[in-house]
Amino acid sequence: MKTKIFLIISVLIISSFSGCSLFSKKYLKTNSEQHQVSIAGKRKMKLENVSGNITVTHSSDSGYMTVKATKEIKVSKKNLDSPFDEIRIIIDSANSVINIRSEITNKRDNGFFKISVGRESKVDYEIAVPSGLELEIENVNGEISTDRLSNDLKIENVNGDVSLDKFSGKLECNIVNGFFSAETDSTKGMDISTINGSVKLILNSEMNARVKAETTNGRITDENLRFSETEKEKKSFRGNLGSGSDKADIRIETLNGKIKLIGRNEI
Numbered sequence: 001m002k003t004k005i006f007l008i009i010s011v012l013i014i015s016s017f018s019g020c021s022l023f024s025k026k027y028l029k030t031n032s033e034q035h036q037v038s039i040a041g042k043r044k045m046k047l048e049n050v051s052g053n054i055t056v057t058h059s060s061d062s063g064y065m066t067v068k069a070t071k072e073i074k075v076s077k078k079n080l081d082s083p084f085d086e087i088r089i090i091i092d093s094a095n096s097v098i099n100i101r102s103e104i105t106n107k108r109d110n111g112f113f114k115i116s117v118g119r120e121s122k123v124d125y126e127i128a129v130p131s132g133l134e135l136e137i138e139n140v141n142g143e144i145s146t147d148r149l150s151n152d153l154k155i156e157n158v159n160g161d162v163s164l165d166k167f168s169g170k171l172e173c174n175i176v177n178g179f180f181s182a183e184t185d186s187t188k189g190m191d192i193s194t195i196n197g198s199v200k201l202i203l204n205s206e207m208n209a210r211v212k213a214e215t216t217n218g219r220i221t222d223e224n225l226r227f228s229e230t231e232k233e234k235k236s237f238r239g240n241l242g243s244g245s246d247k248a249d250i251r252i253e254t255l256n257g258k259i260k261l262i263g264r265n266e267i
Contacts, residue, residue, distance in 0.1 A: 026074035026120070031084040035067045037093055044134040045127075048101040051141040052122040053160075058148040059128035066128040067091065067100060073121035087121055100125075143178075152188070161197075179257075190250045198257035201250070205263045208242035213252040213259045224263035237261075 039045075040063065047054065052070075059065060071087045085105065092099040102123040122142070129135065129151060136154045137144060144155055145163045152170040155162055161179045164171070170188035173180060176195050183202040184190075187209065192199055198218070203209070205226045213220050213236065220237045227239030237259075240247065252259055 024076055027077055027080050028072060029075050029080055029084065029086070030070065030072050031087075032068065032070045033089060034069075035089070035091055036064050037067060037091060037098055038063060039065055039098070039130065039133055041096060042093065042098055042133065043096045044136065045098040045129060046100065046136040047125065047127070047138070048099075049123055049125065049137075049139045049142065050102060050104070050121075052102070052124045052139075053142045054125045054127070054137060054139055054144045056127045056129060056135065056137070056144075056146045056149060058150070059130050061128075062130045062132075065098070065130065065133065068126040069102075070124040070126075071102075071121075072123070073104075087123060089123070187248050187250065189248045190252075192250075192252045193254075194257055195255045196257065197254070198259070199252050199254055200260045200262065201252065202262045202264065203241065203250075206242055208244035208247045209240070209250050210247045211237070211239050211241060211250045211252075211261065213237040213261070215254045215257065215259055217256045218254055218258045220259045220261075222261040225261060226263075 045065065069089045071084065071089070073086045075086065088103045088105065090099075090101050090103050104121055129149075131150050134152045138156045139160060140158045141160060143160045143162070144157055146153070146165065146167060148166045149164070150168045153167075153172070155171075155173040157174070157178055158176045159178060162173055162175060162181075164182040164184070167182055167184050168186050171190040171192070173191070174193045175197055178194065178197045180192055180194055180197060181200040182190075184207075185204040186207050203225060205224070211227070215235050220235070222237070222239075225241065227241060230239040231237070
């Protein structure tokens with residue numbers, strides 16, 4: 001009982017100092033910015049985001065990558081038309097790794113208490129990168145998608161789906177809560193893991209790959225693919241695609257989710 005009373009009193013005190021801003025109506029404030037970053041002498045791009053969708057596409061410009069960030073945050077009405085300094089996009093390209101991150105400031109509406117109770121924010125990224133640059137993406141809440149990438153790619157996503165279209169690089173992807181889907185004609189290797197979420201992989205039956213899939217709570221299905229040397233059990237699958245000796249490894253593991261391996265209709 002004493003704990004409840006203390007919490008109520010604490011909220012009331014904070015509210016009195018902040019002009020009751022904890023309970024005031026919030027308005028959506030948005031802003032977009034775009035950056036062109038040289039990749040000369042760079043080997044890797046790393047993006048860290050807390051909340052928002054991330055889209056990465058192939059760029060034909062071999063010397064630069066483009067970063068577009070759309071920022072959103074809910075603020076009180078008096079700060080709706082003020083300069084957008086609540087979220088900063090930090091791009092550090094001083095060394096061989098281009099580091100990009102979203103930084104949310106601790107500034108309160110009245111500048112008195114530096115807390116962020118009840119604030120909602122996100123940053124959506126649209127990034128175009130040339131081939132040859134290694135990519136690493138970390139996100140907490142939001143979807144991640146790519147289009148026609150041949151780059152080596154590492155993804156860590158907590159809550160959100162991941163979809164890769166026409167992907168041909170080397171992949172490492174770990175998802176806690178979310179669905180994974182990808183389409184590929186060739187690969188340098190894929191390592192896919194989900195805790196709560198299914199996996200759908202569309203493959204070319206002529207590609208050279210060793211496929212291994214395992215699930216704890218789910219099932220594994222394959223259709224329209226010509227596997228050889230297959231080993232099928234209730235919760236696991238092994239098989240080879242193609243006839244070449246230089247095979248890439250495709251490994252898929254889910255804790256709670258289905259695994260679907262699909263070949264294109266024309267095969």
